[in-house]
Amino acid sequence: MISSQKLVRPLLTAQRRLFSLRPIAGGRDVVIVSGVRLPFAQASTIYQDEMAVDLQRLAIKGLIDQTALPKDAIDYVVCGNVIQEVKTSNIAREAAINAGLPYNIPSHTIAQACISANAAIATGAAAIQSGHADVVIAGGVETFSDVPIRLSRPIRQKLITLPKAMKKGGPIGAVRHMLKGLKMKDLSLETPAIANFTTGEVMGVSSDKLSAKFGISRQEQDEFTVRSHTLAHKAHDDGFYKDEIIPYRGSIAENGIKGNSSYESVSKLKAAFVKPNGTHTAANSSFLTDGAAATLIMSEEKAKELGYKPLAYLRDWSFKSCDPWEELLLGPTYCTQDILQRNSMSINDFGVFEIHEAFAGQILSNLAAMDSDIFAKEKGWSKKVGAIDFDKMNIKGGSLSIGHPFGATGSRLVTTAARRLQEEGQQFALIAACADGGLGHACLLERYDN
Secondary structure, three states, X not given: OOOHHXXXXXXXXXXXHHHHOOOOOOOOOEEEEEEEEOOOEEOOOOOOOOOHHHHHHHHHHHHHHHHOOOHHHOOEEEEEOOOOOHHHOOHHHHHHHHOOOOOOOOEEEEOEOEOHHHHHHHHHHHHHHOOOOOEEEEEEEEXXXXXXXXXXXXXXHHHHHHHHHHHHHHHHHHHHHHHOOOOHHHHOEEOOOOEOOOOOOEHHHHHHHHHHHHOOOHHHHHHHHHHHHHHHHHHHHOOOOOOOEOOEOOXXXXXXXXXXXXXXXXXXXXXXXOOOOOOOOOOOEOOEEEEEEEEEEEEHHHHXXXXXOOOEEEXXXXXXXXXXXXXXXXXXXXXXXXXHHHHOOOHHHOOEEEEOOOEHHHHHXXXXXXXXXHHHHHOOOOOOOXXXXXXXEOEOEOHHHHOEOOOOHHHHXXXXXXXXXXXXXXXXXEEXXXXXXXXXXXXXXXXXXX
C-alpha cells in the first residue's frame, strides 16, 4: 500500500515540472472524461465496405451520444491516422462534419505511426492546458480493408504529363509518350508496406532482432500470446467492455479474440518474418486490424461545469525516439524512464499498466530492458526502470488479441487504463506504446476521485 504522503509528493512534483515546461499555460488540470471505440476487427471482415472516415465518424458520434455531450461545447477535434486516403487526408475534419458537429469546430489529423492517437490526445491536452480549448475530442482510426493501392511511379509520372503529350502530338503522340522508356516491372502496383522507410526493415524482423538481443524465447512469446487472448475473452464475458465499445450492427464482438487459444496450437505455427528459425509468427504478432476510437478530454473546471464525473487526470506524457536499426520498438522503455524520472516516481507506484502489444517479443523485450541493470548502465541512467507486475498489466487483454488499428490503439489504451483505475481503485496508471521509426510514448494518469 502506498502512503498518502508518498502519493502527494510525486504528484506535486509532476504538476510543477509539467507546468514549468509551458510558461503560457494557466496550470489547468486535464481530465479524461470518457472514451469509446468501435469493435476492433480483422481486416477485410465486418468493415470491408467502410471507409476509414466512416469508422472515425461512428466513433465520434458514439462518444457524443454516450456522454450526451452538447455539440456546441466542443472546441477542437484531433485524430490519428497512418495509412491515409488522399480524398480524406484531414480525416478528423471530414469525420467531424459527417458526425454532425458544427462547421465552426476546427480539427486536424496526426500521423505518428502506432502512437498517432496518443499524439492526438497529448495535442488536445496541451491546448487545454494553455487555455486554447476546454473540450477536445481526440482519437484515431485505421482500416486495412481499404488501403490506397497505386500505379508504379514511372506510370504515374507518365499519366501526369499525358495531357501535355496529347496536346502536342495527338493520340499517337500520347501512346508513344506512355510507352517510351517503360519496363515490364513498371506495370506492377504499389501497396502500403509495413516496413520502415529508412531501414527498409519490416517491423516483425525488427522485433525478432530485439527479442534475440534480450533473450526472449519463442515459448515465452507464445505463452504471452495465449495470455492476451484468454484475458481479452474473459473481459468480454465479464462485461468489462460493454460500456467502452460502441456496437456495430448491434454487436460489440471483436473477431480477432480467440478464447480457445492454447500454447499447443500457437506453438505449431512457423516463423513469419525471419525464416526458418525466427521466433515471431502470425499468432504472436498483432494482426492487421480495422477500427476507430475517440477519447473525450476536458479541463477539470469545464467537466464540473457540464456535470461530468471524469475517470482520470492526465498528469504527464513523454515522446522519445531511439535507434531505428537496433531498437526500433524499444521506445516504451525510454519513455517510461522519462516519466518516472521527471515525476520522482517508482514503477511500484503504479497499480495499472496498459502497454501496447505490437508483438509478444516486442513487449517482453521492453519489460526485460526495463528490469535490466546492464541496460540502464549502458544508457547512463542512475538506476533501472524496474520490473512490471504482470498481475497489473494488460489484464483485460491487449493488441495481440483485441487488435491494433494503427491510428486508434493509443485511444484504446488511455480509455481502458482510465476505466481500470476507477474499477480497481488504483491511484496511478502508466500507458506505454512503441511505434515505427524508433518512436515511443508513455503517459501518466491519476484516478479522479468521484
